[in-house]
Amino acid sequence: MAKPDLVAPGSRIVSLNDDGSYLANARQADLVAGTHGNAPFLHLTLSGTSMAAPEVTGVVARMPQADPGLTPNGVKALSSVRPPSTRMRTTSRRARAS
16 A cells, blocks of 8 residues: 655645535525625535645645745655644643743
């Protein structure tokens, strides 16, 4: 089984809504009121990796623009760096305070 090189879970990412669509009807709690237009709910929130993919793709595409010397392996290495978990940061803050 292949493992993913990058995991980017999306949580409540706001996207466009197609009023009257299956999602609009099935997930009414996720509808977000729009600020303009004729439809009362122009946006909805969804979660999952498919919602995070465009964001991650944009970031990865901009990395070589920010550093033209960055190689594809360099982009992969930087994208695969895992930040410390919240629990680890909280623990280290407590340790510094004592």
